[in-house]
Amino acid sequence: MKIVEINNLTVQYPDVKALDDVSLVVNQGDFLGIIGPNGAGKSTLFASMLGLNTKYKGKIKFFDKDIRKSKNYLKELGYVPQKPIFEKNFPVTVTDVVRMGLRKESDENKIDEILQQLWIHELRNRRIGELSGGQQQRVFIAKALVNNPKILILDEPVTGIDQQSIDLFYSILRELNSKQKITIIWSSHDLDAVNQLANHVACLNRTLFFHGESEKFFSDDKLVKQYSEASMQEHMHHH
């Protein structure tokens, strides 16, 4: 079953064309890794899919419905942003933050359940600003998951996080996808991680230059090399 269908998506900012004619389909149960260097347009793609950027050309459909026409799809979606921004002394506990993600107040015991699942239950009464990056990230995943979403979207979720937390985080993602059948769309610039976790890969660098099963991508040395060179160039370009 098609969950997301993107047709000819183009986003033109005043200075740059961030996305150029991107088309992509995500099916139920996919674990899609979107790889691309800094500035490739990954966050722009997500912003458009989430309704945060409405200035795009082309069409984005969730569950076969144009997102310009209906915002209902947001109910089925959990989103973990690249860098959640908040004041360091904002007076909310871990439980408070997860509760924000809850649509019905009546589902309060769902909070405890999800905190346990993500190994942050003992942190529940601590203020969010006091936690480490890895712990905060798990709180934001808990917030994204507390509504039982069908799709989870994560924008470069491991930036600035220690290796131990990353390993735990990856095992959580794997379990969500395989056991709870949550469709995951995840952007990263870590090729190895994508190789280990994802079952589909999309290579983005303003245009989409590969989309398919990850085995196809990673078994094709030419593709991998092409991608790495493009990212290297991009990297040098940026410095």
Place this chain on the structure above:
Amino acid sequence: MSFEILTFSFMHRALISGIAIAILCSVVGLFLVLRRYSLFGDAIAHSSFGGIALGLLAGVYPLWTAYGVSIAGALIITKIKDRYNISGDASIAVLLSSGIAVGLVIIGLSGGFTIDIFSFLFGSILLVSVDDTILILSLTGIILIVILILYRQILYSTFNEEQAKVSGIPVEKINYLIVFMAGITVVTSIQLVGVLLISALFVIPNVTAIMYGKGFKQTAIISMSFSIFSVIVGILVSYVFDITPAGTIVLMAIGLLAGTMGIKSAGLLSKN
């Protein structure tokens, strides 16, 4: 100090209105402080000065014109700020100075200062009428109910606008609602502390409460308690020593802030 003062009915009205305003300012103020919008209350209060002058000139009860001008001013400046991308602090400066400017021009037109204006500048809680008290209680009740119902949405869009939008919360409407409620709260509170000291009630109890390192509900309750304490003690002390209530109330709040900072630097407040 005799307890006789507690039997005066003007004192009952002052305390009841004062407590209601204390709760209202601390709750609405918490969201403003967390939105880095601490001085917005001050700006609305100054624009209400223009509204009060207008009422005095037109012979209308000045608080009514103050409500109209302040709420309109607050909503318009918010619209302009979003539309033309003006920063929050600059928009506050614009609102604040235009309110005072309008007030001064109107006062000039009406032929000079009237004594009435002073009670609005510095508050007049001991003079609140029964009607005033009923109005204050009703507005407080309505705003608290609205906040209680929309509590999650308001908190979420204050915490992180982008994520709130993705969760389907109408963030822009919530923003305007907060501005609207701030407008009502400020004008309602003018009778307690006057135009000049409004932001003290919005900001000081909340800044103090946030230091205790608790979650949202507890922080709100601590702030409310400090606010109520400052108002009650402030009103009673000022009456006994025959000094201005507004100044005394604000000094009480500052005393609690200083005390909290003292406790904190002595390391007596644990981190969580």
